[in-house]
Amino acid sequence: MKLFIVESPTKAKSISKYLGKDWIVKATLGHIKDLPERSLGVDPKTLEPKYVWLKGKKKLVENIKKIAKNAQKIYLGTDPDREGEAIAYFLKEELSRVNGRIYRAMFYEITKNSILKAVQTAKDIDLNLVHAQFARRVLDRLIGYKLSPLLWKELTTKGLSVGRVQSPALRLIVEREKQIQSFKKKKYYYIKVDFEKDGVSFSAVFQQRFEKPSNAEPYLKKLKDTMFVVNAVKKEKSISDPPKPFNTASLQSEGSKKLNLSVSEIQKIAQKLYEEGYITYPRTDSYRMNQEKAQEFIAFIEKNYGKEYVGKLRNFREGRLSQSAHECIRPTSLRKKPKEGIELKLYLLISSRTLASLSSPAIIEKTYVSLNPITDEALEFFAEGEDLLFDGWMKIYGKEWEGKKLPELTQGDILKPKRIYIEERETQPPPRYTEGSLVKTLERLGIGRPSTYATIVKTLKQRGYVAVEKGHLKPTEIAFKVVDYLMEKFPSLMDYSFTANMEDMLDEIEEGRKDWKLITKEIYRKVLHEYTQE
DNA sequence: CAGTGAGCGAGCTTCCGCTTGACTT
Numbered sequence: 377m378k379l380f381i382v383e384s385p386t387k388a389k390s391i392s393k394y395l396g397k398d399w400i401v402k403a404t405l406g407h408i409k410d411l412p413e414r415s416l417g418v419d420p421k422t423l424e425p426k427y428v429w430l431k432g433k434k435k436l437v438e439n440i441k442k443i444a445k446n447a448q449k450i451y452l453g454t455d456p457d458r459e460g461e462a463i464a465y466f467l468k469e470e471l472s473r474v475n476g477r478i479y480r481a482m483f484y485e486i487t488k489n490s491i492l493k494a495v496q497t498a499k500d501i502d503l504n505l506v507h508a509q510f511a512r513r514v515l516d517r518l519i520g521y522k523l524s525p526l527l528w529k530e531l532t533t534k535g536l537s538v539g540r541v542q543s544p545a546l547r548l549i550v551e552r553e554k555q556i557q558s559f560k561k562k563k564y565y566y567i568k569v570d571f572e573k574d575g576v577s578f579s580a581v582f583q584q585r586f587e588k589p590s591n592a593e594p595y596l597k598k599l600k601d602t603m604f605v606v607n608a609v610k611k612e613k614s615i616s617d618p619p620k621p622f623n624t625a626s627l628q629s630e631g632s633k634k635l636n637l638s639v640s641e642i643q644k645i646a647q648k649l650y651e652e653g654y655i656t657y658p659r660t661d662s663y664r665m666n667q668e669k670a671q672e673f674i675a676f677i678e679k680n681y682g683k684e685y686v687g688k689l690r691n692f693r694e695g696r697l698s699q700s701a702h703e704c705i706r707p708t709s710l711r712k713k714p715k716e717g718i719e720l721k722l723y724l725l726i727s728s729r730t731l732a733s734l735s736s737p738a739i740i741e742k743t744y745v746s747l748n749p750i751t752d753e754a755l756e757f758f759a760e761g762e763d764l765l766f767d768g769w770m771k772i773y774g775k776e777w778e779g780k781k782l783p784e785l786t787q788g789d790i791l792k793p794k795r796i797y798i799e800e801r802e803t804q805p806p807p808r809y810t811e812g813s814l815v816k817t818l819e820r821l822g823i824g825r826p827s828t829y830a831t832i833v834k835t836l837k838q839r840g841y842v843a844v845e846k847g848h849l850k851p852t853e854i855a856f857k858v859v860d861y862l863m864e865k866f867p868s869l870m871d872y873s874f875t876a877n878m879e880d881m882l883d884e885i886e887e888g889r890k891d892w893k894l895i896t897k898e899i900y901r902k903v904l905h906e907y908t909q910e
Numbered sequence: 911c912a913g914t915g916a917g918c919g920a921g922c923t924t925c926c927g928c929t930t931g932a933c934t935t
Contacts, residue, residue: 383929406929414922432932459928513926520925527924534923541926647930659928827927835925 379447380481380495381440381467383454386651387486391453394488395495400447402440404454408433409466411513416521418514423893425514427466437470445474451481451498453491455702458512458886461505468501485666485703507892508885515878516540518900519869526865526907531857537839540875541824543862545832546841547870548817549809550851550859559805565589567596569604569747569757570795576783577794580604580747580759592798595755599796602749604757606789610744618769620663620692621704621733622726624826625819627658629812630729635721636847639811640830645722646705653708654723659826660702661819663692665730669706673734676710681772687735706730732773739766743782747791808848823875865907 378399382388385403392401409427411417417426444450452467454460461480468478479498483490516539523538567582586592620626624643631642646658670689678686707713707727714720743761748754762779764770770777809817815829824832833849836842841855851859863870871877881899884890 385930404929405931407927410927411925413924430928455928463928509927516926518925522924524924528922537924539925651930825927827929831926839924 377447379443379450381450381452381454383460383463390486391491394491400443402443404436404463404467407463408437411517416517418517423514423896425510437467441471441474444471447475448477450475450478451495452478453481453483453494456482456484458505458509461502462509464501465506487666504886504888508882511885511892511896512882515896515899519903523866527858527861530861531854533854535839536858538862540869541828541832542835544823544870544872544874545814545818546836546855547859548814549842549849550855552806552809553851556805556808562803564801564803565592565798567592568797568799569793571791572794573783573785573791578759578761578782580757583756583758589798596796596798598752599749602751604747604791604793605750606785606787606791607746607748609785609787612742614740614742616738616740618687618732618735618737619729619773621665621706621730623660623663623704624658625815625829627705627726628829629816631722631725632812634725635718639815639833642722643830645719649714649719649723654712654714655726656706656708657702658705660705661826662702663704665689665704665706670734673710673731677731677735677772685735685768685772687769689734728773732769735772736768738764738768738770740779741765745782745785808850810848814849821872822879866903867906869903
């Protein structure tokens with residue numbers, strides 16, 4: 377009998393099928409050890425971390441140990457990334473007491489081939505990766521547990537928190553709010569002319585905007601009772617490429633927008649769909665898709681929509697920080713879907729997005745028309761229209777076409793205006809973040825991981841830093857104070873590229889070029905630098 | 911005798927990242 381260990385019980389089930397009878401597959405349910413919650417858990421001098429059992433995990437590992445005792449070989453198949461390597465490390469530390477034949481198996485998708493290959497090519501644990509996890513963990517702990525108490529004292533409020541991820545996230549929200557507060561709305565005016573031709577109405581606007589309606593009046597007088605002539609018509613084809621398939625960030629933002637739910641609710645439903653076998657792993661930063669599956673989906677498109685709707689599997693550049701242990705989020709099969717309710721709705725969003733990503737581009741024709749009043753050629757008016765020549769992926773994704781088509785116009789056409797008037801508009805402040813747009817921004821900046829996006833939002837709410845108002849995130853007064861304080865005392869931590877810089881350092885540890893304790897100390901000192909100078 | 915203050919100990923918030931099931935109400 378051989379033993380295979382993974383993180384997720386759902387994965388354990390599928391892998392168990394591939395490996396067959398003389399294998400036992402067990403799941404750790406994520407990390408098994410972590411720093412203690414109620415103390416720092418890091419020696420301030422040596423930076424030596426004190427990892428302790430997570431709740432319930434001692435018992436779980438003891439059970440695995442009993443099986444390990446009698447196993448011919450033990451394969452550690454935790455996720456092929458920094459965190460997964462750390463889990464494997466602690467597993468080995470425990471299991472090697474009863475059995476020395478322990479190997480590290482790496483796989484990037486759950487298919488029979490890749491699992492068998494992982495077993496054949498299994499090697500030893502990569503200590504560099506483990507040390508990078510220590511560095512990441514210790515740094516996050518030091519920042520969180522050393523800086524938070526400074527806030528309690530400074531702002532005499534208990535329960536406030538500072539973190540490598542949450543504090544820059546809060547800064548985004550607070551800075552947006554400041555922009556909104558200082559935004560001065562400005563009115564502006566333009567001259568608009570309504571026409572109608574062949575029963576289709578359209579409008580043209582004057583080349584110039586005005587700050588005051590009185591500035592537009594003289595022009596308006598000139599235009600009284602005049603006819604217009606079409607001076608030029610330009611047509612341009614443009615291509616609208618299909619969207620990428622979903623990863624966690626885009627599923628959370630698109631899902632919460634379309635189904636009107638919070639990002640945590642979306643994540644919860646996705647997790648359920650995953651456990652019930654409807655979709656692939658829901659915590660991923662990757663857009664990769666299994667080749668054979670993509671072929672299967674493309675065949676489905678051809679059969680149900682026709683050849684002209686078939687696109688191709690594209691290779692997307694993964695973000696530099698992407699650790700890519702999993703594929704994109706897609707249906708496991710198109711033959712199996714949930715029966716009803718919100719689960720079905722999210723499933724259908726995922727399946728249509730997946731198919732759309734593999735279908736053909738939409739083709740749009742843009743028309744630009746310029747017109748003059750017959751009485752004055754120097755006054756130019758512009759009209760624009762869009763026509764959908766081919767819907768492509770939009771049909772499959774169910775995206776409604778919003779473009780407006782112009783009537784057929786040719787140079788020299790004479791038109792009688794239906795109405796000439798001044799329209800008032802106002803410049804708009806930038807919008808507040810929604811949960812979804814915040815998650816997308818965090819992903820773009822490389823702040824946080826797919827497994828934590830939803831919790832980041834939750835933490836900011838729990839700390840009383842943000843409130844949800846009409847679906848948008850509004851910072852509270854204490855949030856302003858916290859961000860102002862941190863910006864003054866710890867500017868390098870609040871820099872949006874802090875995480876990216878930290879990742880660079882972790883890369884060096886992973887490649888074995890730097891000692892993890894030295895680097896961790898260096899970064900932490902840099903964060904504290906300005907503060908301790910006083 | 912009442913009020914004051916020093917000294918001491920107990921009880922305390924907090925991080926990010928990996929994963930769900932086993933608890934209680």
